[in-house]
Amino acid sequence: MESTIVKKKRTMRRRKPKSLFNNLPIILQTEIFRKLYMKEKSNAMCVSHSWRNLILTTTLPTKNPLDPLTEAVISPSPYMDIEQLFNWCSLVMGCRIGPKNLIDTCNGLLLFCHKDGQADNIVHGVYHYYVMNPVTKQCVAVPKPVPKPVGQTSGGYSYAALAYDNEESWFFKIVRFQGHRHINIFSSMTGIWTTLTIYFPEYINDSFWVKKSVYLKCSIYRLSSSGHLLRIKVDPQENVSKQTEVIELHPNCLFDDSHRKISLRDGKIFLVLSRGVKFMCFELIECVTDGVSTYTWHMNLSKENKKLLPFNTNGEFLSICPSNDMAFFKIKNLIYFYLYSLNGNNNKEIGIGMVRQNRIVFDYIRTCGQQLFECFIPFACGLEKENKRKFQRLFVPK
Template sequence: MLHQIVGGRFVESYSKLLPFQPTGRDVLDYCNSLLLILHRSSVPSQYYVCNPATKQCVAIPMNPNHLDPIYAVLAFNPVESPPNNTNNNYKIVRFASAASTASVTHPPELDVFSSVTGKWVNHPVPLQPEPELYGFKWLCKSVYLDGVLYMLSYTKYLLCFDLSADNLNPRAVKLTNKGKALGVGFIGMSKDCFYYSNHVENAILVWSLDHDHQWILKHSICIDDFVWFHHRRILDRYRLSPLLMPCALHPSSEVIFIAIPRLIFSYNLKTNQFNVFYILQENRI
């Protein structure tokens, strides 16, 4: 019930700012208190950036070259906004439509909207190694930290773009391949540090990235501990332990959230304590 109350208040806090009634699928991204929302039914589709705390909402002009506007992410850090200025300094970033068909002669491109200029700017972003990365697909989940936007590609590379540089200084970092990983994994931020996590063999592993773009293993959580913690009532009954995947990090505490269908655990990385954070009702999807 508490989750429903808090969730309802949060939805109400931004839905009142919009000229239409949004659904959950209309929220494309969230970054440091700002929401990126897409009005899909308008013609053409329309982006909105909302700040529920200050009750501000801005309509963003759609780039006419965006055939599919849903693959967009938000980059915002309050520290980068001018002091005593109510206007937030943020950027909207999306791959141009040519990204999935990029080649050596036609590298992928990023379209970046700046709230300062009010304009979209197109940036070619040549990435190495070319044979593995060109023609890639990417995950919508992103992390924005210290001016750099991090994204994951399905080819198991971390893509890094410096939004403060004119050429975006594109970089591709191979994901750590220790053991047999399930899927691409998860990126997140906690206490102003960047982390990557994935289910690898019989553990949930958590890495950080150093200044030389080398992976450092920080935590290893044994999957068997989840089974023991839940007395085999859920994980064994539905045989879902292979589906345990990291899904979020607490922004200010050393807590990682790990999910299976219908259930989310919280795990304290300092105390090694599990808790059931959320259980979806039987009649809900």
């Protein structure tokens, strides 16, 4: 009798902790996970499926002032370490890649498209998308949507953009443009591609869409040659007409010889115009009333500089780097930067200079040119859905 009691006591003791977490309502479990810092969450994600799923679906990385989540890369030259970056990416993908293969960057993630990547289940010669975070040393290979989307004849690559913001989700999406009428969306949460139909007026569909995107709050923004900013919502909308919006550019941007670039600055869409001797910056203000958005462009810089004239007439406006207040131009094989000062129209010195020649930097600014960020949060992918026909994590050497 006594011995059974002792035995019972012992099992009770051992079992006691069992109930601490398991019977707590989900909402309370979430409350606890919210309190964890990034590293602790990451650790807790390895405890069990339910912990991982709960953390991924109900919490976001915690902001910690000592431990930033995303940071702009701002050294004197914002692209100083770019050569190293591409070397690392080449190593992981198992083939030589360069800035030409980088089709988008978004909050610290890089999106490549290539057919020569090497991994266990990748068939050589078939295009895959590669999503990488060089800081957390992650790489995922995603095959293009199968079966081939309607109307798609060539097996080549088509333009795609990344949708990722660690303040919204641990997961990323790839948004692939299938002409101007459909988008294919890959979600790293579900591991599958879905297709959405998008409707734009004829004059938009007939225009050229610049192959550079900005992702902000669940929408992808692209410029069209018709002088509009296209907003495409990544999540399916109940009403198809709400899926897309056409935003008129500021009247100053509508001249034929206008050179325009978009980027993000302080969480707003940032539009830069370069034309003749003029250089202007605008930010997009969205005002929502009764579910309908209206847009205005707030001009926050308007400058004239004679030195810009040759850039705008004989050269090419390549890209902007908002954190450094820098714009890049190309004349023949030389790249120049223009240092504008956004903070008011004070007489702060404005500089124009030449970018030191380096093949990779040159190619990067010319072909991609987006400002680079470092993201200290590992992105997440659905664990269950992974198989060789879908997407796979690549081995990343330490």
